[in-house]
Amino acid sequence: MKTACVVLAAGLGKRMNSDLPKVLHRICGIPLLQSVLNSVDGVKPDRIVVVAGDHIGKIKENIDSPGVLFAVQPGAKGTGDAVRCALPVIGDFRGDVLILNGDTPLVRPETIKKFLRRHRKDGNELSVLSFKAADPSGYGRIVRDASGEIEAIVEDRDADPVRKRISEVNSGLYAVRRDALALVGEIKLNRSKGEYYLTDLVSQALLKKMKTSAYPVGAEEEFMGVNTREELRRASDILRRRIIAGWTKKGVDFMDAGSVFIHYNVSLGRDTVIYPNVYIEGRTRLGRNSTVYPNVRILDSNIGREVVIKDSTLIENATVGDRASVGPFAHIRPGSQIGREAKVGNFVELKKTVLGAKSKASHLSYLGDAEIGNGVNIGAGTITCNYDGKEKHVTRIGDGVFVGSDSQLVAPVRVGKGAYVGAGSTITQDVPAGALAISRSRQKNIWGWVRKRSKTGTKNTKKKGKE
Ligand code: UD1
Ligand code: CA
Numbered sequence: 001m002k003t004a005c006v007v008l009a010a011g012l013g014k015r016m017n018s019d020l021p022k023v024l025h026r027i028c029g030i031p032l033l034q035s036v037l038n039s040v041d042g043v044k045p046d047r048i049v050v051v052a053g054d055h056i057g058k059i060k061e062n063i064d065s066p067g068v069l070f071a072v073q074p075g076a077k078g079t080g081d082a083v084r085c086a087l088p089v090i091g092d093f094r095g096d097v098l099i100l101n102g103d104t105p106l107v108r109p110e111t112i113k114k115f116l117r118r119h120r121k122d123g124n125e126l127s128v129l130s131f132k133a134a135d136p137s138g139y140g141r142i143v144r145d146a147s148g149e150i151e152a153i154v155e156d157r158d159a160d161p162v163r164k165r166i167s168e169v170n171s172g173l174y175a176v177r178r179d180a181l182a183l184v185g186e187i188k189l190n191r192s193k194g195e196y197y198l199t200d201l202v203s204q205a206l207l208k209k210m211k212t213s214a215y216p217v218g219a220e221e222e223f224m225g226v227n228t229r230e231e232l233r234r235a236s237d238i239l240r241r242r243i244i245a246g247w248t249k250k251g252v253d254f255m256d257a258g259s260v261f262i263h264y265n266v267s268l269g270r271d272t273v274i275y276p277n278v279y280i281e282g283r284t285r286l287g288r289n290s291t292v293y294p295n296v297r298i299l300d301s302n303i304g305r306e307v308v309i310k311d312s313t314l315i316e317n318a319t320v321g322d323r324a325s326v327g328p329f330a331h332i333r334p335g336s337q338i339g340r341e342a343k344v345g346n347f348v349e350l351k352k353t354v355l356g357a358k359s360k361a362s363h364l365s366y367l368g369d370a371e372i373g374n375g376v377n378i379g380a381g382t383i384t385c386n387y388d389g390k391e392k393h394v395t396r397i398g399d400g401v402f403v404g405s406d407s408q409l410v411a412p413v414r415v416g417k418g419a420y421v422g423a424g425s426t427i428t429q430d431v432p433a434g435a436l437a438i439s440r441s442r443q444k445n446i447w448g449w450v451r452k453r454s455k456t457g458t459k460n461t462k463k464k465g466k467e
Contacts, residue, residue, distance in 0.1 A: 001094065001095045001096070001120070002046045002047075002093045002094065002095030002096075002178075003043055003044070003045045003046060003095055003096050003097075003098060003116070004045055004046060004047040004048070004049065004090050004091075004093070004095070004096075004097045004098070004178070005040045005043070005045040005047070005048045005049070005097070005098045005099075005100065006048075006049045006050075006051065006083060006086045006090060006097060006098070006099045006100070007033065007036050007037065007040075007048065007049070007050050007051070007099075007100050007101075007102050008051050008079055008082045008083070008099070008100070008101055008102055008172075008198075009021070009023040009033050009050050009051060009052050009059060009102030009103075010051045010052050010053035010072075010073040010076055010082050010085075011023075011053075011076050011079075011082075011102075011103070012053075012076045013103075013227075015227045015228045016227070016228065016229060016232075017229070020058075021053075021055035021058060021059060022102075022103055022226070022227075023036075023059065023102040023103060024055075024058065024059065024062050025226070025232055027105050027226075027232065027235055027236045027239050027264075028236060028239045028240055028243060028261070028262075028263050028264045029263030029264050029265060029266075029281055029282060030263070030264045030265065031062050031063065032102060032103055032105045032226055032232075033050070033059065033063060033102045034062075034063055034064065034065070035105035035106075035239075035264070036100055036101070036102055036104060036105055036107070037050075037063065037065045037068065038065075038109075039100075039105075039107045039108065039109050039112060040098065040100065040109070040112060041109060042109035042110070042112060042113050043098065043109075043112055043113055043116055045098070046093075046095075047069065047090065047091070048065065048067070048068045048069065049068075049069045049070070049071050049086045049089045049090055050063070050068055050069070050070050050071070050102070051070075051071045051072075051073050051082045051083070051085055051086050052070055052071070052072060052073070053072070053073050053074070053075075053076055056070060056072060069089050070089070071085050071086040071088070071089040072085065073085040073086075076195075077194075077195055077196055078190070078193070078195025078196035078197055078198070079101075079172075079195075079196070079197060079198035079199070080184055080187040080195075080196035080197050080198040080199075080200060080201065081187075081195070081196040082198070083099060083181070083184045083198055084184045084185060084187075084196070087181065087182075087184070090178070090181070092178065093178055094178065095177075095178055096116065096119065096120070096175050096176065096177055096178065097175070097176050097177075097178055097181055098112065098116065098173070098174070098175050099172075099173065099174040099175075099176065099198070100172065100173050101172035101173070101225060103225050103226045103227065104171065104172055104173070104223060104224070104225050104226070105226065105235060105239065106221060106222045106223070106224055106235055106238055106239060106242075107171075107173065107218070107222045107223065108218065108222055111129075111217055111218035111219075111222055112173070114217050114218070115127065115129045115173065115175065115215060115217050115218070116175055118213075118215050118217065119175040119213075119215075122211070122213060123211060124175070124177075124211045124212060124213055125176070125177045125180040125205060125210035125211050125212065126174065126175070126176050126177070126180060126201060126202065126205045126210060126211075126212040126213075127174065127175040127176075127212070127213050127214070127215060128142070128150065128153065128170060128171075128173075128174050128202065128212075128213070128214040128215070129171045129173040129174070129214075129215060129216075129217060129218070129223075130142045130168050130169060130170060130171060130214040130215065130216045131168070131169060131171055131216055131218060131219075131220050131222075131223045132167050132168055132169075132216060132220060133167055133168075133169045133220060134167075134220065136156075136164075136166065136167050136168075136169045137156060137164075138156050138225070138227065139156060139169035139170060139225070140153040140154060140155045140156065140169060140170035140199045141153065141154050141155075141156070141159055141163050141164070141166040141168070141169055141170075142166065142168040142169060142170060142214050143163060143166065144168075144214075149212075149213070150202060150212055150213060150214040151202075151203075151206070152202055152203050152206075153170050153199035153200075153202050154199075155190075155193075155197060155199060157192060157193065158190070158192055168214070168216065170199060170214075171218075171222075171223035172223070172225065173223075174198070174201070176201070180205065180210055183201055183204045183205060183208070184198070184201060186204050187200045187201065187204060188200065221238050224238070239264070240261060240262070241257070243262050243263075243264065243266075244257045244260060244262060247262065247268050250268070250270060251270030251271055251272075252268045252269075252270065252271075252272050252273075252274065253271075253272070253273045253274065254274050255273070255274065255275045255276055256275070256276035256277075259276045259277045259278075260274055260276065260277070260278050260279075260280075261278075261279045261280070261281070262280050263280065263281045263282060263284070265282065265283045266280045266281070266282070266283070266284045266285070266286070267284075267285045267286070268280070268286050269286060269287040269288030269289065269290065269305065270288050270289075271288055271289045272286055272287070272288060272289060272290045272291070272292070273290075273291045273292070274292050275291075275292060275293045275294045275296075276294050277294050277295050278292050278294065278295070278296050278297075278298075279296070279297040279298070280292070280297075280298050281297065281298065281299045281300070282299045282300035282301075283300050284298050284299065284300060284301050284302070284303070285301075285302050285303065286298070286303045286307075287303060287304045287305035287306070287307065287322065288305045288306070289305055289306045290303060290304075290305060290306060290307040290308070290309070291307075291308050291309070292309045293308075293309060293310050293311045293327070293328070294311050294312070295311055295312040296309050296311070296312065296313045296314075296315075296327070297313075297314050297315070298314075298315045298316075299315070299316045299317065300316065300317045301315050301316065301317060301318045301319065301320065301332075302318075302319040302320070303315075303319075303320045304319075304320060304321050304322035304323070304324065304340070305322045305323070306322055306323045307320050307321075307322065307323065307324050307325070307326070308324075308325045308326070309325075309326050309327055310325065310326065310327030310328040310330075311327060311328040311329070312327065312328050312329050313326055313327035313328060313329065313330045313331070313332070314330075314331050314332070315330075315332040316332065316333055316334050317333075317334035317335065317336075318332045318333070318334065318335070318336040318337065318338070318350075319336075319337045319338065320332075320338045321337075321338060321339045321340035321341070321342065321357065322340050322341070323340060323341045324338050324339065324340065324341060324342045324343065324344075325342075325343045325344070326338065326343075326344045327344070327345075327346065328346050329346045329347050330344050330345070330346065330347070330348050330349070330350075331348075331349040331350070332344070332349075332350050333349065333350060333351040333352070334351070334352065335351070335352035335353075336350040336351065336352060336353050336354070336355075337353075337354045337355070338350070338355050339354075339355055339356045339357035339358070339359060339374065340357040340358070341357055341358045342355050342356065342357060342358060342359045342360065343359075343360040343361070343362060344360075344361050344362075345360075345361065345362035345363050346362075346363060346364070347363065347364045347365075348361050348362075348363065348364065348365045348366075348367070349365070349366050349367070349368075350367050350368075351366075351367070351368040351369065351386075352368065352369050353367045353368060353369065353370040353371075353372065353384075354370070354371050354372060355367070355370075355372045355376075356372055356373045356374035356375070356376060356399065357374045357375070358374055358375045359372055359373070359374060359375060359376040359377070359378070360376070360377050360378065361378035361382070362378075362380065363380035363381070364380050364381045365378055365380070365381065365382045365383065366382075366383045366384065367382070367384050367395075368384050368386040368387075368392070369384065369386040369392050369393065369394050369395065369411065370384045370386070370394070370395040370396070370397065370409075370411075371394065371395070371396045371397070372397045372401075373397060373398045373399035373400070373401065373417070374399045374400070375399055375400045376397055376398075376399065376400065376401045376402075376403070377401070377402045377403065378397075378403050379402075379403050379404045379405035379406070379407060379423060380405040380406065381405050381406040381407075382403050382405070382406070382407050382408075382409070383407075383408050383409070384408075384409045384411055385408050385409065385410045385411060386411045392411075393411035393412040393413075394411055394412055395409045395411040395412070395413055395414075395415075396413075396414040396415070397409075397414075397415045398414075398415060398416050398417035398418065398419070398433060399417050399418070400417060400418040401415050401416075401417070401418065401419050401420070401421070402419075402420045402421070403415070403421045404420070404421050404422050404423030404424065404425065405423045405424070406423055406424045407421050407422075407423065407424065407425045407426070407427065408425075408426045408427065409421075409427045410426065410427060410428045413427055413428065413429065413430060413431075414430040414431070415427070415430070415431040415437075416430070416431055416432045416433030416434065416435065417433040417434070418433055418434050419431045419432065419433055419434060419435050419436070419437065420435075420436040420437070421436075421437050421438075422436060422437065422438030422439075422440065423440075424440040425437060425438055425439040425440055426439050426440075427439060
């Protein structure tokens with residue numbers, strides 16, 4: 001028995017007031033549509049078809065689901081029309097077609113599996129996943145007959161006051177036998193909205209005496225449709241809590257779960273501790289036993305084990321080795337690699353820089369386009385001058401080098417293994433291994449200068465006073 005999935009994503013999403021297609025709005029770091037696509041993985045569909053409209057190019061660019069097929073629906077003429085447009089791409093086979101809305105991002109994979117099992121066990125031609133809504137407004141109502149069998153789905157705008165009170169509503173998730181799906185061609189235009197409603201498939205199927213049921217499986221919060229920004233925020237919050245609860249179960253401690261954001265594709269190691277107001281985004285991986293102190297944002301980075309990220313640090317597209325320490329107030333920019341047991345301290349910025357194992361840049365430095373070896377000490381205030389106004393150049397610093405405080409390394413330049421750079425130097429030429437380089441001018445002491453100056457100083461003041 002084969003299974004195909006169709007995800008409807010061609011709607012205009014007018015209620016979002018946005019230039020972005022609705023299904024590309026993000027929830028915990030991934031597009032709404034991606035979340036729906038991920039949720040069907042569990043039923044191992046043989047084919048997934050996304051129905052898209054004018055924004056198809058943008059949608060293809062932003063979806064990371066290899067093998068997904070696309071169908072185009074010209075002009076958003078309703079959910080029924082969307083499925084009709086998908087028919088040629090769905091193809092002919094013996095089995096079931098699962099239909100899902102692209103704006104319902106919270107459905108759990110287990111719920112979809114359970115629903116499909118019920119549909120198959122009961123030998124239905126059409127099944128609708130329903131749920132009891134605390135506030136049913138906006139949803140299609142499930143109308144049942146005296147014996148409790150589904151009779152029709154009536155959209156909110158078409159429902160009379162009695163039907164408006166029905167709390168069982170349509171989730172927008174259906175299972176249809178492939179051969180029964182041809183019925184979408186029979187759906188009539190709904191005059192009140194000028195659209196073809198997929199929900200009319202129910203009455204069409206019943207007319208043809210097809211076996212049809214509505215199953216209330218799953219929890220209400222799973223079926224929340226995102227039509228407005230307000231709903232997007234509410235759905236984001238539900239997913240955010242779900243993600244944090246998931247990691248808590250796997251052994252991560254959150255000091256204040258209410259203020260922490262962990263994106264969908266993040267992975268966290270056990271015994272890691274996350275302090276308040278932390279954002280871990282994109283595809284970040286954080287190893288075991290690490291600590292992330294308050295006000296930190298980490299994006300698309302690979303952080304090792306037993307790492308300490310101190311307060312108010314930003315790390316983007318970087319790697320941090322085991323037992324390293326970063327921050328407070330550090331900025332680790334894309335392409336940076338911090339080695340094992342290395343230390344990056346306060347007010348240090350790294351850009352596309354490799355800092356070797358056990359190396360230290362503890363205070364107030366800019367290290368850009370630098371290749372720094374192991375066991376190097378970068379003194380306070382060191383700056384790599386990597387930009388000549390036109391191009392970027394590389395600074396290479398060998399293992400065991402000691403760079404004295406307040407030095408500038410004018411790239412391209414190389415400091416050989418074990419060399420020393422005297423504090424306050426401006427290094428413009430390569431330093432050989434084992435050498436000491438000092439480029440500051442020699443100090444001169446002028447004896448009694450202060451006393452002399454204070455005498456002349458007094459005269460000057462008197463003069464000024466007379467003027
Ligand atoms: C729909 C259902 C409603 C259900 C609710 C659940 C219909 C007529 N109504 O209402 O019964 O309770 O979902 O959330 O189906 N889309 C297209 N092409 C179109 C129109 C829509 O692909 O021409 C897509 C949208 O991108 C969206 C999905 O279909 O992902 C649902 O469309 P939407 O307009 O949000 O339907 P609702 O009014 O929420
Ligand atoms: Ca919707």
